[in-house]
Amino acid sequence: MEIQFVSSFAVIAPDPAASRKLFVDALGLPLKRHEGDEYYFSEEIAGAKHFGVWPLSQAAEACFGSPAWPPDRTVPQACVEFEVADAASVDSAAAELAAQGYELLHPTRTEPWGQVIARVLSVEGVIVGISYAAWMHPGAA
Numbered sequence: 614m615e616i617q618f619v620s621s622f623a624v625i626a627p628d629p630a631a632s633r634k635l636f637v638d639a640l641g642l643p644l645k646r647h648e649g650d651e652y653y654f655s656e657e658i659a660g661a662k663h664f665g666v667w668p669l670s671q672a673a674e675a676c677f678g679s680p681a682w683p684p685d686r687t688v689p690q691a692c693v694e695f696e697v698a699d700a701a702s703v704d705s706a707a708a709e710l711a712a713q714g715y716e717l718l719h720p721t722r723t724e725p726w727g728q729v730i731a732r733v734l735s736v737e738g739v740i741v742g743i744s745y746a747a748w749m750h751p752g753a754a
Contacts, residue, residue, distance in 0.1 A: 614706040620696035620744050623665035625672050625689045629653070632666045662749060667692060672740060676718040676732060687738040694742035696749060700729040706743040707731035 626632035629651040636642050637653065644653040644666065654665035670680040672689060682688055697706055704721045710733055711717055718732040718740065729745040 614697060614702065614709050614743070616695045617698060618662070618696050618749075619693060620746060620749055621663040621665065621692070621694040621742070622661060623654075623663075623667040623692045625669050625691055625740070626666050627669045627688070629666060629668045636666055663694075665692075675724075676740070687734060687736075689734060689740045690738045692732075692740035692742065694730065694744040696744055696746065698745070698750075700745045703729045703731055703743050703745050710743070 624632060624636070633644075633653060637644050642655060642664070643657050644655045644664075646653055650671065651668045652665060652671060654663060655661075656663050658664050669682055669688070672692065673682040674680050677683060697703055700723075707717055707721045710731075715733045718734055721729060721731040723729050727747060730742050732740050732742045735741050
């Protein structure tokens with residue numbers, strides 16, 4: 614697989630309000646609330662294409678289709694997403710990871726906002742996504 618860049622980093626927040634106090638109130642990061650939920654994010658922090666404070670319940674929903682993180686899995690502390698060249702490369706990377714013994718949290722899929730992604734959980738408790746988001750690639754359709 615050929616990683617092009619880090620597309621996103623998010624803190625996984627079991628208590629989103631407490632996390633907002635640090636990242637928004639104390640650090641003053643320009644995070645805005647995603648309409649209708651507790652996800653806070655910015656694409657205006659130098660050095661990061663996307664930074665977020667992702668509620669644990671939403672991470673669980675994204676990975677397992679349920680707002681509860683499975684008790685038999687390490688609770689994630691963060692999520693990092695690595696961008697590949699195109700949507701087909703996400704599926705190839707997921708197959709490569711699976712062939713190396715990494716269990717996918719979910720197979721390659723397209724999120725409602727158009728991002729193509731597959732995820733694994735590292736031994737450190739980090740959700741690692743292999744992603745393709747066309748809007749991050751100048752000239753992509």
